[in-house]
Amino acid sequence: MSAHTTARFAADVYGQRLERAVELMRAAHLDALLITPGPDLRYLIGSDAQSFERLTCLVIPADGSTPSVVIPKLELAALAGSAAGELGLRVLDWVDGVDPYQLVRSILHAGSRIAVADAMPALHLIPLAESTTGLPSSATPVLRRSRMIKDEAEIEALRRAGAAIDRVHARMGEFLRAGRTEAEVSADITAAIVEEGHTEAEFVIVGSGPNGAVPHHSCSERVIEDGDVVVIDIGGPVPPGYYSDSTRTYVLGQPSKQVADRMALLEQAQAAAVAAVRPGATAASIDAAARTVLTDAGLGEAFVHRTGHGIGLSVHEEPYIMTGNDLVLEPGMAFSIEPGIYFPGQWGARIEDIVVVTDDGAEPMNQRPHGLTVL
Numbered sequence: 270m271s272a273h274t275t276a277r278f279a280a281d282v283y284g285q286r287l288e289r290a291v292e293l294m295r296a297a298h299l300d301a302l303l304i305t306p307g308p309d310l311r312y313l314i315g316s317d318a319q320s321f322e323r324l325t326c327l328v329i330p331a332d333g334s335t336p337s338v339v340i341p342k343l344e345l346a347a348l349a350g351s352a353a354g355e356l357g358l359r360v361l362d363w364v365d366g367v368d369p370y371q372l373v374r375s376i377l378h379a380g381s382r383i384a385v386a387d388a389m390p391a392l393h394l395i396p397l398a399e400s401t402t403g404l405p406s407s408a409t410p411v412l413r414r415s416r417m418i419k420d421e422a423e424i425e426a427l428r429r430a431g432a433a434i435d436r437v438h439a440r441m442g443e444f445l446r447a448g449r450t451e452a453e454v455s456a457d458i459t460a461a462i463v464e465e466g467h468t469e470a471e472f473v474i475v476g477s478g479p480n481g482a483v484p485h486h487s488c489s490e491r492v493i494e495d496g497d498v499v500v501i502d503i504g505g506p507v508p509p510g511y512y513s514d515s516t517r518t519y520v521l522g523q524p525s526k527q528v529a530d531r532m533a534l535l536e537q538a539q540a541a542a543v544a545a546v547r548p549g550a551t552a553a554s555i556d557a558a559a560r561t562v563l564t565d566a567g568l569g570e571a572f573v574h575r576t577g578h579g580i581g582l583s584v585h586e587e588p589y590i591m592t593g594n595d596l597v598l599e600p601g602m603a604f605s606i607e608p609g610i611y612f613p614g615q616w617g618a619r620i621e622d623i624v625v626v627t628d629d630g631a632e633p634m635n636q637r638p639h640g641l642t643v644l
Contacts, residue, residue, distance in 0.1 A: 277315030307388030316351035431634030516621035546631035
C-alpha cells in the first residue's frame with residue numbers, strides 16, 4: 270500500500286460524493302466519468318490503487334446505475350481498503366489476455382460522452398476514446414467544485430496535517446546549523462516529518478543563502494554559513510491522504526537591517542492576504558492584498574509567483590490564488606497563502622500558511638510564528 274493513504278472516511282462520505290458526481294455529470298450533459306488511479310479515485314471511493322500498464326478504472330454512469338470498478342485480478346488487494354465493498358460497487362476483474370477496454374465499453378452506451386481523470390495515462394486514454402463521441406473531456410470541471418469545498422472531515426484532516434508540520438518547524442533548531450549542508454538538514458527534516466505524524470515527506474525545500482532566491486529549490490551540498498537566510502518549505506500527507514504545506518524563513522545569527530526590514534514587509538503582506546479571506550471575496554483579491562503591500566514598498570518585482578494554491582488530496586489543486594482568477598471564495602475552500610520575495614544571487618524568503626474559508630473569514634491551519642526566526 271502506498272504511504273499516501275492508510276485510512277479512509279466512512280463509506281457514506283464516499284457514497285455522497287458519488288451521488289454528487291452523478292448530479293454534476295448530468296448538468297454537464299455527460300454520460301459517464303472514467304476515473305483511473307490518482308487523487309480523484311481517492312476522493313470518490315477512498316482507493317489508493319496505483320496506475321500501471323494494466324487498466325484500473327472506476328466507471329460512473331450518469332443514468333444512476335451502479336458504478337463499476339474494472340481492475341486486474343492481481344490488483345484486487347488495492348480495493349480492500351477502499352469503500353467499494355461497502356458501497357456495493359460492481360467489481361469487474363480481469364486477467365492477462367482479456368481486453369479491459371472492452372469491459373469498460375460493455376458498461377457504456379455506444380457513442381457515450383465521457384469525461385476522464387486528468388491523471389489518466391495516454392496508454393489507457395487512447396483505447397478508451399474509441400467508445401466516445403468526439404474527444405473525451407476532462408473530469409476536473411465536473412469534480413472541481415466538490416473537491417474545492419471541503420467537508421468537516423476533510424477540514425479536520427487538514428488541521429491534523431497543519432499541526433503535524435508545525436511540530437516539525439518547532440524543531441528546526443535541532444537541524445539547522447552553520448557548517449551543515451542543505452542535504453544533511455533535509456534528511457533530518459524528512460525523518461522528523463514522519464516522526465511528527467505524516468505518512469511520508471512529500472517535499473523538503475532547504476534554500477540557504479542564494480539558493481533561497483530559487484522558489485522551487487530542493488536541497489544541495491551547499492554548506493550553510495553564519496548569517497544565511499534559509500527558506501524551509503515542507504509538507505506531506507496525513508491519513509487519509511490530506512496534505513500539509515508550510516514555509517517559514519530562518520536566519521543564522523542576527524540579520525542585517527535590510528533583511529529584517531524586508532522580512533517585516535513580507536510578514537505584513539502575508540497577514541494582509543489572510544485578513545482579506547472571506548466568503549464573497551475573489552481569489553484575485555487575496556493575491557492583490559499581498560501583492561499591493563510589497564509593490565507599494567518597491568518589492569513588487571521580487572514577488573514572482575502566485576499567492577497560493579488549493580490543497581487537499583493533492584498538494585496543488587484548485588482554487589489558485591492569483592491575478593486574474595475571479596473565482597468567488599466559499600466556506601470550506603482550502604488553500605495556501607505564501608507570498609515570497611527573491612533576490613537572485615543573494616537570498617530569498619517566503620511565509621506560508623494553509624487557510625480554510627469560514628463563514629466570516631479564514632481559519633489558519635498553521636500556528637507557528639510568521640516573522641524571521643533567528644537561530
